[in-house]
Amino acid sequence: MRIVCIGGGPAGLYFALLMKKQNPAHHVTVVERNRPFDTFGWGVVFSDATMQSMRQWDPETAATIEDAFNHWDDIELVFKGRKIRTTGHGFVGIGRKKMLNILQERCLELGVELVFEREVQDDGEFPEADLIISSDGVNSRTRAKYAEIFKPDMLIRPNRFIWLGTEKRFDAFTFDFQRTEHGWFQSHIYRFDDKTSTFIVETTDEVFKAHGIDKMDQDQSIAFCEKLFADTLDGHSLMSNARHLRGSAWLNFGRLICEKWSHFNGNSHVVLMGDSAHTAHFAIGSGTKLAIDDAIELTNQFNRIGHGRENIAAVLEAYEEVRRIDVARIQNAARNAMEWFEVVGHRYADTLEPEQFMYSMLTRSQRISHENLRLRDPVWLEGYERWFAERAGAPASPNGHPVPPMFTPYSVRGLKLANRIVMSPMAMYSATDGVPDDFHLVHIGARAMGGAALVFPEMTCVSPDARITPGCLGLWNEEQKEAFRRMVAFVHEKTPAKIGIQLGHAGRKGATKVAWEGTDQPVEHGGWPLVSASAIPYLPHSVVPRAATREDMDRITADFVRAAKWSDEVGFDILELHCAHGYLLSAFLSPLTNTRDDEYGGSHENRARYPLEVFRAIRAVWPADKPISVRLSTNDWHEGGNTPEDAAVFAKMFKEAGADLIDCSAGQVVKDEHPVYGRMWQTPFSDKIRNEIQVPTIAVGAISEADHANSVIAAGRADLCAIARPHLADPAFVLHEAAKVGYAGQVWPKQYYQGRVQYETGLARAAAVAAAPPAGKA
Numbered sequence: 001m002r003i004v005c006i007g008g009g010p011a012g013l014y015f016a017l018l019m020k021k022q023n024p025a026h027h028v029t030v031v032e033r034n035r036p037f038d039t040f041g042w043g044v045v046f047s048d049a050t051m052q053s054m055r056q057w058d059p060e061t062a063a064t065i066e067d068a069f070n071h072w073d074d075i076e077l078v079f080k081g082r083k084i085r086t087t088g089h090g091f092v093g094i095g096r097k098k099m100l101n102i103l104q105e106r107c108l109e110l111g112v113e114l115v116f117e118r119e120v121q122d123d124g125e126f127p128e129a130d131l132i133i134s135s136d137g138v139n140s141r142t143r144a145k146y147a148e149i150f151k152p153d154m155l156i157r158p159n160r161f162i163w164l165g166t167e168k169r170f171d172a173f174t175f176d177f178q179r180t181e182h183g184w185f186q187s188h189i190y191r192f193d194d195k196t197s198t199f200i201v202e203t204t205d206e207v208f209k210a211h212g213i214d215k216m217d218q219d220q221s222i223a224f225c226e227k228l229f230a231d232t233l234d235g236h237s238l239m240s241n242a243r244h245l246r247g248s249a250w251l252n253f254g255r256l257i258c259e260k261w262s263h264f265n266g267n268s269h270v271v272l273m274g275d276s277a278h279t280a281h282f283a284i285g286s287g288t289k290l291a292i293d294d295a296i297e298l299t300n301q302f303n304r305i306g307h308g309r310e311n312i313a314a315v316l317e318a319y320e321e322v323r324r325i326d327v328a329r330i331q332n333a334a335r336n337a338m339e340w341f342e343v344v345g346h347r348y349a350d351t352l353e354p355e356q357f358m359y360s361m362l363t364r365s366q367r368i369s370h371e372n373l374r375l376r377d378p379v380w381l382e383g384y385e386r387w388f389a390e391r392a393g394a395p396a397s398p399n400g401h402p403v404p405p406m407f408t409p410y411s412v413r414g415l416k417l418a419n420r421i422v423m424s425p426m427a428m429y430s431a432t433d434g435v436p437d438d439f440h441l442v443h444i445g446a447r448a449m450g451g452a453a454l455v456f457p458e459m460t461c462v463s464p465d466a467r468i469t470p471g472c473l474g475l476w477n478e479e480q481k482e483a484f485r486r487m488v489a490f491v492h493e494k495t496p497a498k499i500g501i502q503l504g505h506a507g508r509k510g511a512t513k514v515a516w517e518g519t520d521q522p523v524e525h526g527g528w529p530l531v532s533a534s535a536i537p538y539l540p541h542s543v544v545p546r547a548a549t550r551e552d553m554d555r556i557t558a559d560f561v562r563a564a565k566w567s568d569e570v571g572f573d574i575l576e577l578h579c580a581h582g583y584l585l586s587a588f589l590s591p592l593t594n595t596r597d598d599e600y601g602g603s604h605e606n607r608a609r610y611p612l613e614v615f616r617a618i619r620a621v622w623p624a625d626k627p628i629s630v631r632l633s634t635n636d637w638h639e640g641g642n643t644p645e646d647a648a649v650f651a652k653m654f655k656e657a658g659a660d661l662i663d664c665s666a667g668q669v670v671k672d673e674h675p676v677y678g679r680m681w682q683t684p685f686s687d688k689i690r691n692e693i694q695v696p697t698i699a700v701g702a703i704s705e706a707d708h709a710n711s712v713i714a715a716g717r718a719d720l721c722a723i724a725r726p727h728l729a730d731p732a733f734v735l736h737e738a739a740k741v742g743y744a745g746q747v748w749p750k751q752y753y754q755g756r757v758q759y760e761t762g763l764a765r766a767a768a769v770a771a772a773p774p775a776g777k778a
């Protein structure tokens with residue numbers, strides 16, 4: 001095959017040498033516009049995993065690169081006059097020039113043809129090539145030429161950064177945050193050879209402009225950074241090697257995703273690789289890793305399918321399929337990390353104390369969890385746990401270890417919770433005429449004995465026509481009230497848990513079948529008229545609701561008030577107003593479901609008017625020492641719907657009206673939604689609302705184990721974690737998670753003592769087996 005790589009960065013060079021090595025008969029050429037020793041940029045970092053695969057594919061290159069590596073373990077934070085350091089993070093850094101020269105030499109050794117100082121204008125310059133690798137970086141000309149086919153989606157991010165170097169040799173990956181009269185600047189600093197460290201300075205566009213950096217030339221902006229980070233630089237200067245860039249040399253990061261990566265141009269197959277196909281923000285330092293991994297995977301597919309030109313189409317298809325998954329995973333983590341640095345000033349730096357700020361920074365991508373931090377630096381993590389627990393008023397646990405974050409107590413108004421875990425409301429569709437029966441008593445009772453500090457029965461509807469299904473719970477008559485009294489009494493008298501009630505009105509999502517007969521499908525018999533913000537049905541064949549009149553609103557408010565009063569009378573400890581998931585109050589909040597032209601539609605203020613009327617009415621009858629939480633859909637996951645920004649506006653309004661907690665759910669407002677699922681997927685919305693609006697929050701959604709909950713609570717992304725489905729699988733979820741993380745202070749029901757002993761012994765045995773050397777090697 002004849003292969004041409006346009007661009008001699010890490011992607012082009014590494015692919016060229018791998019292919020030549022696999023099959024020396026290939027004719028491989030790399031065409032680079034720069035000279036061999038010309039390159040901008042300073043050092044890049046690699047993970048151990050990338051090195052491991054490089055060792056497998058070409059031990060010679062890996063060995064030379066490893067010789068040139070600088071390895072370091074520590075991360076140091078410089079913040080608010082403090083320096084905090086943790087260890088065990090394992091990075092390697094190498095100068096970009098050095099790495100490219102190693103790759104160039106290896107290419108020559110293997111017989112790759114290297115052409116320098118030739119700027120490729122068009123892939124048509126290589127009509128004889130069977131395969132053209134477009135490894136020409138983020139501003140790829142080839143990608144631009146075939147934009148109609150590759151469909152690149154480039155999102156220019158708001159922050160500004162400049163990539164500098166310094167001769168100060170840092171012995172830790174250092175993050176230095178400095179506040180000016182206009183806001184925060186951060187620097188990302190890491191050493192990559194015996195003399196030099198990379199020094200990236202970043203800030204928001206607002207702060208950048210407020211300081212007039214946009215009008216500075218490179219020397220002025222470097223002088224500005226030297227002054228700002230003078231303490232950390234310790235008399236050293238900053239250097240630029242991007243003299244080719246005009247103006248101040250500050251850049252905006254562009255996040256790139258392409259819909260397609262390859263194309264046949266009539267003569268040759270053209271494929272995007274490295275930064276020309278996708279980018280990952282430098283906050284997780286994975287751009288070079290992605291480029292190298294692309295090169296490895298494409299070579300791997302040629303090995304698997306065959307090195308002949310007749311296989312190229314199949315190889316490219318397989319390459320794209322495999323790489324897309326990994327790239328999406330890295331880009332996802334990079335997005336979290338990038339967003340953290342975009343909002344860090346006002347969201348975290350202004351408010352968090354250095355200890356928690358450090359924790360939040362270390363876990364910014366949500367890839368590094370609490371237990372992962374323990375593996376890296378157990379001493380630092382235990383110190384942080386102790387710091388956190390002391391602040392939460394938790395004495396050390398019986399075995400002397402600090403209480404893990406999720407097991408620390410939490411108080412709001414007069415409510416005192418033993419830990420941070422809430423059993424989230426979950427509709428069971430098992431009531432008759434809204435009355436809780438023995439199923440509900442046992443269901444809730446078992447979970448209250450299972451260790452959650454607070455349990456919520458499912459959404460309880462305030463009138464018969466407020467129900468989602470005929471099987472939903474209600475609180476509009478005495479029979480229901482008495483049945484709830486029995487449930488609440490059981491929880492209070494027989495368990496250490498507290499119990500809350502979630503009051504709601506189904507709105508346009510009412511009169512549907514129970515889940516196992518058809519979620520959201522209208523009931524065939526015995527339905528009732530529906531009311532919503534506007535007369536828009538949920539599904540095309542759903543009952544069309546009536547747009548609520550003033551009379552409807554007054555009646556519904558009165559129903560909420562009655563249910564709230566009775567909830568207090570039967571002893572519920574906290575009330576949650578359900579303003580999420582497209583039910584009535586949520587339908588008022590979302591522009592997708594509220595098209596009213598009166599004072600209840602339009603602006604945020606108008607859309608929130610009725611939900612706030614209901615909130616204020618229940619707050620007025622609900623005792624002052626009992627809290628109220630409000631559940632919001634913090635993202636409609638639909639074009640034109642509410643975004644987390646809108647949710648923050650509503651959260652602020654509810655906070656000002658007296659809400660104590662915002663329970664941050666998302667979606668279910670319209671059927672045609674496009675949620676992005678993943679571990680702890682809704683937690684970023686809770687983080688935003690808690691730290692920007694300064695209101696306590698509950699995070700919910702795929703928080704499935706102690707490790708997740710500990711990370712969320714420790715980082716200050718939420719005050720409480722609501723756990724739903726894991727509680728269906730395991731009523732004793734919290735007891736089991738406590739045992740798994742070795743938290744000795746968890747109280748079990750005294751009747752279950754022997755079960756606890758056996759469970760904990762079983763875990764200890766399994767851990768001992770896992771830690772033992774494999775048979776025959778002892």
Ligand SMILES: Cc1cc2nc3c(=O)[nH]c(=O)nc-3n(C[C@H](O)[C@H](O)[C@H](O)COP(=O)(O)OP(=O)(O)OC[C@H]3O[C@@H](n4cnc5c(N)ncnc54)[C@H](O)[C@@H]3O)c2cc1C
Nearest residue numbers: 007009010011033044045120136137274275282285287288
């Ligand atoms: C501030 C900053 C910090 C970074 N830090 C890290 C880090 O710590 N770790 C990490 O892994 N990554 C980091 N990266 C990302 C990393 O630099 C890139 O992801 C990586 O270099 C991508 O490799 P590539 O081969 O795809 O593209 P590039 O390295 O951009 O190489 C493209 C090559 O193509 C050449 N070229 C372009 N057009 C033409 C043409 N028409 N004709 C001929 N030649 C052409 C260019 O001169 C260049 O040599 C960082 C990026 C930035 C901006």
Ligand SMILES: Cc1cc2nc3c(=O)[nH]c(=O)nc-3n(C[C@H](O)[C@H](O)[C@H](O)COP(=O)(O)O)c2cc1C
Nearest residue numbers: 424425426427458459665700701702703723724725
């Ligand atoms: C069977 C079931 C019923 C649910 N019913 C309700 C409900 O009545 N009220 C509510 O606010 N959320 C309800 N939810 C959503 C959960 O409270 C929770 O937000 C969601 O399941 C995500 O949490 P998880 O990933 O821990 O399951 C329900 C979820 C499930 C699985």
